[in-house]
Amino acid sequence: MTEKSLDTFTPKIGKAEIAVLMPIHNEAETIEQCVTEFCDVVTPKMPLELVLSEDGSTDDTENVIERLSEKIPLKAVLSTSRKGYAGGIKDGLKLVTAEYVLITDSDGQHDPKDFWKIWRLRNKYDIVSGWRKKRADSLYRRIMSQVFQWRIKSAFNLPNFMDITAPFKLMNTEVAIKIAEKCKYMSESFWNEFSVRAYTSGFIIGEVPVSHRIRADKSATRVYKPWKIPKIALTQLMALSKLKSELNM
Numbered sequence: 001m002t003e004k005s006l007d008t009f010t011p012k013i014g015k016a017e018i019a020v021l022m023p024i025h026n027e028a029e030t031i032e033q034c035v036t037e038f039c040d041v042v043t044p045k046m047p048l049e050l051v052l053s054e055d056g057s058t059d060d061t062e063n064v065i066e067r068l069s070e071k072i073p074l075k076a077v078l079s080t081s082r083k084g085y086a087g088g089i090k091d092g093l094k095l096v097t098a099e100y101v102l103i104t105d106s107d108g109q110h111d112p113k114d115f116w117k118i119w120r121l122r123n124k125y126d127i128v129s130g131w132r133k134k135r136a137d138s139l140y141r142r143i144m145s146q147v148f149q150w151r152i153k154s155a156f157n158l159p160n161f162m163d164i165t166a167p168f169k170l171m172n173t174e175v176a177i178k179i180a181e182k183c184k185y186m187s188e189s190f191w192n193e194f195s196v197r198a199y200t201s202g203f204i205i206g207e208v209p210v211s212h213r214i215r216a217d218k219s220a221t222r223v224y225k226p227w228k229i230p231k232i233a234l235t236q237l238m239a240l241s242k243l244k245s246e247l248n249m
């Protein structure tokens with residue numbers, strides 16, 4: 001495995017109150033648009049520590065990020081071997097120096113304009129989480145997600161959250177690190193495990209309706225292909241029971 005870091009943020013900007021962290025895998029077609037959109041929304045009002053955590057891409061993503069870092073101040077970690085979504089987030093968090101971090105996907109499904117809605121609530125909740133009221137995913141993808149979220153809520157006695165897996169979450173960076181470093185079971189559903197651990201540790205989660213779009217490259221789901229569902233469902237249920245026994249629930 002080779003790993004490389006880039007940092008054009010520290011010499012040019014130095015410090016920011018907010019970081020946006022994006023896990024990235026094979027997003028050559030989307031990443032530039034996604035990053036630029038975020039900068040256009042945030043940087044006119046305050047400095048932004050942009051942290052890109054890429055691994056295992058087999059397309060041109062790495063070159064796109066390197067070129068982008070010359071135009072836009074950012075930090076990035078680039079790795080030749082795949083770490084998975086959770087691994088990408090954990091390693092990206094190591095680069096964050098801002099007090100707050102918004103963690104979001106790099107596939108363009110979330111609209112950066114919703115950032116301000118979430119930001120305004122940073123002192124009200126420990127974790128401000130997007131709620132995809134009109135989720136732009138296929139029907140079976142939405143059903144799978146709802147069924148599993150329902151199963152998680154009942155297994156861990158969570159309140160009736162609307163959308164705990166939305167990948168658009170703002171929190172204090174120390175809170176993010178503290179919870180993320182414990183997550184180890186739900187590889188296909190990092191945000192389910194993250195939300196369970198956050199809630200059972202006493203953190204207050206507030207949800208805010210946000211818009212949701214199809215992937216910027218217009219492709220359908222990459223993870224939840226119909227033929228992968230039985231394996232994913234089984235893995236998720238096994239992960240759920242491991243988490244239950246670790247938390248004594």
Ligand SMILES: Nc1nc2c(ncn2[C@@H]2O[C@H](COP(=O)(O)OP(=O)(O)OP(=O)(O)O)[C@@H](O)[C@H]2O)c(=O)[nH]1
Pocket residue numbers: 023024025026027053054055056082083084085087088089105106107137141215220221222223224
């Ligand atoms: N660093 C890192 N990022 C990943 C990895 N797998 C996926 N990602 C990123 O995580 C985000 C979510 O991945 P997606 O493939 O869109 O998965 P999803 O949003 O859960 O599901 P679909 O949109 O339905 O495919 C995207 O921005 C990906 O680039 C990984 O192994 N490492």
Ligand SMILES: [Mg+2]
Pocket residue numbers: 105107109215
């Ligand atoms: Mg997606």
